[in-house]
Amino acid sequence: TQLLEQSPQFLSIQEGENLTVYCNSSSVFSSLQWYRQEPGEGPVLLVTVVTGGEVKKLKRLTFQFGDARKDSSLHITAAQPGDTGLYLCALLQGAQKLVFGQGTRLTINP
Amino acid sequence: SAVISQKPSRDICQRGTSLTIQCQVDSQVTMMFWYRQQPGQSLTLIATANQGSEATYESGFVIDKFPISRPNLTFSTLTVSNMSPEDSSIYLCSVEWGLGRSYGYTFGSGTRLTVV
Numbered sequence: 001t002q003l004l005e006q007s008p009q010f011l012s013i014q015e016g017e018n019l020t021v022y023c024n025s026s027s028v029f030s031s032l033q034w035y036r037q038e039p040g041e042g043p044v045l046l047v048t049v050v051t052g053g054e055v056k057k058l059k060r061l062t063f064q065f066g067d068a069r070k071d072s073s074l075h076i077t078a079a080q081p082g083d084t085g086l087y088l089c090a091l092l093q094g095a096q097k098l099v100f101g102q103g104t105r106l107t108i109n110p
Numbered sequence: 111s112a113v114i115s116q117k118p119s120r121d122i123c124q125r126g127t128s129l130t131i132q133c134q135v136d137s138q139v140t141m142m143f144w145y146r147q148q149p150g151q152s153l154t155l156i157a158t159a160n161q162g163s164e165a166t167y168e169s170g171f172v173i174d175k176f177p178i179s180r181p182n183l184t185f186s187t188l189t190v191s192n193m194s195p196e197d198s199s200i201y202l203c204s205v206e207w208g209l210g211r212s213y214g215y216t217f218g219s220g221t222r223l224t225v226v
Contacts, residue, residue: 048213
């Protein structure tokens with residue numbers, strides 16, 4: 001059983017559309033991180049959310065941490081081709097073990 | 111955050127041989143982490159490397175297959191031994207940084223390994 005369930009696994013949309021990616025767990029977690037990985041590169045940290053109900057904005061990206069701290073979402077407004085990549089949520093299991101969701105492979109078509 | 115230099119960036123290897131991947135960090139770090147990313151998949155932690163002690167391996171990964179060295183606080187190597195086509199993956203090293211909301215992990219750019 002996956003500790004973190006991400007959905008959808010694949011998403012292909014047109015430039016200018018909005019989208020939401022979800023990350024869910026059956027367990028409560030203290031914090032959650034979102035990463036984006038582009039081909040040929042390692043994942044790059046986008047945000048860390050810590051407080052239940054927290055909302056963080058990063059330009060056109062909005063990250064939300066659920067009130068019960070068991071889920072999180074990433075919303076992209078007016079998607080652009082540069083947003084294409086693999087989006088990964090991750091949480092800390094134990095002291096320093098980072099566990100990743102399966103990832104959402106996003107393609108934005110011009 | 112730290113900057114990691116990882117090499118090689120890619121390699122094509124014959125089955126039965128071994129490949130050593132190197133990671134150099136621009137600052138001293140206590141722990142370095144090694145991940146595997148199989149084709150089209152997410153990242154899975156292989157092991158955690160502490161300077162001056164043996165690496166700690168995750169379930170499904172063993173030292174004989176993935177020996178790790180950590181000679182100092184800025185450098186680590188991962189060897190993929192006796193390779194088979196099933197070892198074809200991207201291998202990444204990582205370090206942690208920051209605290210609280212500024213806490214996260216920095217990754218190397220990865221080594222894309224193809225075993226033929």
